[in-house]
Amino acid sequence: FFAGGDRSVRGFGFNQLSPLTPVIDPVTGVQAVDPATGDPQFEKLGGKHLVAGSVELVRDLPRNFAVAAFTDFGNAFDKFGDPIEMSVGIGIRYRLPIVTVGIDIAQALTTPAGAATRPGPRFHINFSPKL
Template identity: 35%
Template structure:
């Protein structure tokens, strides 16, 4: 989090992961990497992104690389507005994966129990995907 004067902030987030397993089949499904959702790449459903099998089902990956850039401006009191860009995916060398992108905007409320984020996001990497609503209570970005 980087302050840009009294009203502006620039927030970044990155998440990297890797498994030492030689193949995806050596990793239990619950331990594989997936991307997408409120705290990953907004604009996509939770765990919607990652390598797929021959049926088109997301099976997870051995690697993860996800990042976010967010610009926030204080509006009034404990309220602020934000615009953001998310990028990344879960990957595996055996199954095809590609870098996905999401953009959006939202409002923030610094409540007594933590920041409440309400975001509208678009999945740029998929055509004909509706905007998704993401609501999170907890730590910033």
């Protein structure tokens, strides 16, 4: 399993949340580093377990619009002791007869495994069918 992105934990890149394994340089036999930053390189493996959730507050506005505030949480992991990543954000919704279009901006509150810094704000677009 992988987590992160529009339909999972907003504020993180698509499938950004996953257990990692070091990338080994075949020539030297040691962990490879990014030549631009000098940071160690990792490969995403996917996890055995996935936890993801969201709490969203939506306020209706005139003309089929709505505003939303939300927090997302989750991760893909192998061990239940791995951290849960979190984000917060705001968005606008436009309700059409058969679909709702959502535009969100989300900020990660945690730094995912393998990242040197916390990700900056991310823009997300979502199309949800009306059920």
